[in-house]
Amino acid sequence: MIHLHKVLPLKKILIGLVLLSFLGCGTSTNKAEEKIAVVVSTLNNPWFVVLAEAAAERARALGYQATIFDSQNNTSKESEHFENLIAAGFSAIVFNPTDSEGSISNVKRAKNAGIPTFCMDREVNTLDAATSQIISDSFTGCVELGEYFVRQLNKKGTYVELLGLVGDNNTWNRSKGFHSVVDHFPKLKMVAQQSADFDRSKALEVMESILQSNPDIDAVFCGNDAMAMGAYQALLAADKANKVMVFGFDGAEDVLNSIQDKKIKATVLQSPKKIAQTAVELADLYMNGKRDFNPKTPLAVTLITQDNIERLTINTTKQP
Numbered sequence: 001m002i003h004l005h006k007v008l009p010l011k012k013i014l015i016g017l018v019l020l021s022f023l024g025c026g027t028s029t030n031k032a033e034e035k036i037a038v039v040v041s042t043l044n045n046p047w048f049v050v051l052a053e054a055a056a057e058r059a060r061a062l063g064y065q066a067t068i069f070d071s072q073n074n075t076s077k078e079s080e081h082f083e084n085l086i087a088a089g090f091s092a093i094v095f096n097p098t099d100s101e102g103s104i105s106n107v108k109r110a111k112n113a114g115i116p117t118f119c120m121d122r123e124v125n126t127l128d129a130a131t132s133q134i135i136s137d138s139f140t141g142c143v144e145l146g147e148y149f150v151r152q153l154n155k156k157g158t159y160v161e162l163l164g165l166v167g168d169n170n171t172w173n174r175s176k177g178f179h180s181v182v183d184h185f186p187k188l189k190m191v192a193q194q195s196a197d198f199d200r201s202k203a204l205e206v207m208e209s210i211l212q213s214n215p216d217i218d219a220v221f222c223g224n225d226a227m228a229m230g231a232y233q234a235l236l237a238a239d240k241a242n243k244v245m246v247f248g249f250d251g252a253e254d255v256l257n258s259i260q261d262k263k264i265k266a267t268v269l270q271s272p273k274k275i276a277q278t279a280v281e282l283a284d285l286y287m288n289g290k291r292d293f294n295p296k297t298p299l300a301v302t303l304i305t306q307d308n309i310e311r312l313t314i315n316t317t318k319q320p
Contacts, residue, residue: 031063036283037085039078040096041122043070045198045226047250047272048096051121055094055276062284064091073165073197075102082106086113092283093117094276099167100125116286120279121272123169123296131286132293134279136270138170141301142177142249145268148305149182149221149247152265156187157218160210162231164198164223171195174223174249191217196227203230211238219245225252225267232264251304259309266305274299 036059040052052068059066069085071078075098085093086109093110095117097103107117107129119133153159161178164171182188191214196203203222211217211234220235222228228248235241241263248255251269258264282293304312 033065034063034091034287035065035067035089036280037067037069037081037090037093037095039069039071039081039085039093041071041078041098042073043068044072045200047224047226047252051096051272051276054273055120055280058277058280059094059283062280064284071098073098075099078103079106082109086110086115090115091287094279094283095119095130097122097124097168099165100169102167104129116283118279118283118286120275121170121270125169127295130295132282132295132297134275134282134297134299135170136275136301137298138173138249138268138301139177139180141268141270141303142174143181144303145221145247145249145266146178146181148266148303149178149219150185150188152245153188153219155185158189158191158214158216159219159221160207160214160217160231161190161193162203162206162220162222162227163193163195164227166195168198171198171223178221196222196230198224198226200226200230200233203227204233205230207231207234208237211235211240215240217244219247219265222246222248224248225250225255228255228264228267229258232258251302256304256309259304259306262306266303269302269304270299 038052038055040048042048043052056066056068069081071081078098093115097119100123104124104126107124110117111129116131119130121135123133123135124130163175192210194206196206207230220231222231225248228246232241232246235244245265247265248267251267255264255267259267278297
């Protein structure tokens with residue numbers, strides 16, 4: 001015989017457990033439903049391709065959905081991306097700005113919508129918009145590069161500087177770090193300084209034009225490795241590649257190979273993978289309750305030259 005007074009309590013217990021399980025589902029965070037936006041200035045530069053893909057890969061490994069947005073070096077396109085991802089309900093943004101001033105409004109718009117933004121590689125010119133800014137120590141890296149540059153030129157000679165995007169702080173941090181050393185040597189004369197927008201093809205064109213007016217230069221300092229390769233191509237076409245030393249910044253794979261082949265003189269190695277992974281990991285901490293972040297998270301860089309490249313173990317998969 002079945003005793004009802006024993007069955008009813010068991011049914012109540014089972015119903016209670018089911019209700020608790022539903023309540024639990026309503027209060028837990030399901031990462032698979034959380035979305036992280038990866039917004040980069042351009043996918044036309046291999047270095048930024050690595051930055052974007054490394055960020056998306058790390059986000060997915062942590063259990064989030066991730067979507068890459070290409071701003072095509074256009075602040076208007078960047079603004080459009082921010083409008084769309086805010087409307088789409090993204091939970092966090094890891095962001096490579098197109099312009100240190102022009103991108104501020106986009107970051108603030110996301111903040112007002114309750115979406116944290118973590119800048120990577122490039123920064124915006126305010127500390128009250130992004131949750132944190134993960135950047136390489138460009139100034140210090142170019143101080144070291146400048147010291148090496150002076151030694152290689154034996155404190156005298158003429159040189160050209162190719163600047164990156166004029167609206168990007170990295171452009172000026174690198175230039176200022178370099179000049180904080182080189183300008184102390186009066187026999188080192190800069191005969192031309194022009195922007196090539198961090199772009200290889202544009203650097204080739206700019207360098208070709210400069211060589212017409214200054215055919216006998218001794219060196220070229222480039223604000224990134226894409227421009228260094230463009231400058232080297234122009235020098236090669238002018239039969240001057242063996243006479244003019246080229247210096248870059250980034251640690252891109254083609255430049256590292258060119259340093260090993262004794263073509264490019266030196267670069268400063270930063271890891272786009274490390275920058276991207278750090279940005280996503282900070283975003284993950286935010287979505288798990290952390291709120292106290294440093295406004296800036298600087299990452300160290302390394303001078304790579306023809307003298308030390310063979311002694312260093314370099315994982316080229318971390319470079320574009």
